Amino acid sequence: MLSTHRQKSKIGRKVYICQILVVASTILLLGWSNAWGQVKPEAKRRCKVIGRVTSVSDLRWRVNSLLCSGDRITPMNGRTVNTLCYLNGEFLDFKQSSIFDVEDKCRLPHDRVRLCTGLNPTECDGIKGPTNVPMLISPYGSSMLSTRPVISWYAVPQATSYTVVVSGYEFYWEKTVxxxxxxxxxxxxxxxxxxxxxxxxxxxxxxxxxxxxxxxTLVVSVLRREEQDAFAERVKQITELNLPPDEAAIWDLDAVFMARNLLNETIESLKARVRAGSQNPTIYRLLADRYLEAWLPKEALREYSKAAQLAKNTNNLDELARVQEGLKLVELYNHPPTSTKPDQK
Incomplete structure (x- = not known):
């Protein structure tokens, strides 16, 4: 009986490991060439993109069409239009004609909390400038899927070694390098x-x-098994759309991961595109934005600089403007205000 229970536990564990590997393998796939089997991208829409059609069942929109605020969904007779909402990271179904974001579906969560991050410093009590300590770089953020994350930090000039400590409830290990x-x-x-x-x-x-x-100390929570399952399924759905890797990382994976503030996963997916040699300025600008959210201005500055170079080369004025806004936040971090004026309170 005990042996049977252990076998079931092992099988269950393998299932969850496989589901995590689905997410990890998708991130790796983003690093592959997008020349094979890719859906031809649509012309850039000059509107606020908030979602995507993910099924062949709408009278107007093709599968993989990007949706903007105010777009109407019109299902074919007896069909259901499947979509992905970028505002909340949810896959939504429409059985009747309706405006995509008017229905109480594709919307920002009512209980969404504006967090204090490097990209949103107005929600912070104060901004800390650079410090001469081994500041942690990764894991990124406060929640993640990974159960074996890479741990990285900034070097300290006078250090001769570093000791990494990971602890939790009845859990502890340390390693000196x-x-x-x-x-x-x-x-x-x-x-x-x-x-x-x-x-x-x-x-x-x-x-x-x-x-x-x-x-x-960086405090990070690993999501529960049920949430791991849900994310594995969403990543699988995105993979099956066969999108160009840059597009999938920028729009779809980022939306799904950031719906739960999974900075670790979205940063890794964007880094995969950088390693693959992407020349898309949005990849670098978005990666810089996410680094800022993780309070990593050095990394953000590096990626903003690359994004600016690529945007100038392609005369992408929209991305260049976004880069400039990000650089202002990096400057604010590196040179925080020393006092607060009365009208700033």
Whole structure:
């Protein structure tokens, strides 16, 4: 009986691992060439894009058509139009003719909270400038799907080694690495993070055997199994649309991941496109935006600079304007105001 229970547990575990691998493999697929089997992209729409048609069942819109605010969905007789709403990351079905974002479906969540991030500093009590500590870079954000994330941090000039500490409920491991290492793949010998648990990540900078300073503790939650399943299914649906990889990363995957503030996953999908050699300025600008949300201005500045170069080369004035807005926030981070005027309160 015990043996049967263990076998079932192992099978269940393998199923969930496979589902996570679906997400991971999709991110890797974004790094492949988009020359094979891709749907021809539509001309850029000059409107606020808020979704996409994902089925062949609308009288006007082809499958993969981008939808804007005010667009009407008109199902064929007896058919259902499937769509993806970028405002909330949900796949929505329409059985009757209706305006895409007028119905109480494709909308921003009523309970959405504006978080304090580097991209949204007006929600913060104050902006911290650069510090001389081993500030954590990844994992990105406060929630993630990954159970074996890469842990990375900024170097500290005088450090001779770093100690990475990961802790949680009845969970702890630490590992000391040489000063030349500032990115640690999750150690194979350590127990992986568990679903629906919260963990603390800290990096200590050492001189000899003595810690000299420490990063701020990063608290990250791993989503529960049911949510992992749901994300695996959504990523699968996006993959089956056979979109150009840049387009999938910019619109669809980012919308699905950011609906739950999964910065770790959307940053990794955008980085995959960078590694693949994308020349799309939006990839770099969006990656910079997400880095800012993760309070990583150095990384954001690097990607904004690349985005600006590509936007200038293609005379993409819209992206260039967005880059300039992002650069203002980077400057604000690097040179935070020293005082608050009465009319700024």
């Amino acid at each position: 040489d000063k030349t290492i500032t990115a640690l793949p999750y150690p194979k010998e350590e127990k992986e993070l568990q679903f629906f648990n919260t963990y603390k990540f800290t990096v200590l900078a050492n001189v000899g055997d003595t810690p000299i300073n420490s990063s701020e």
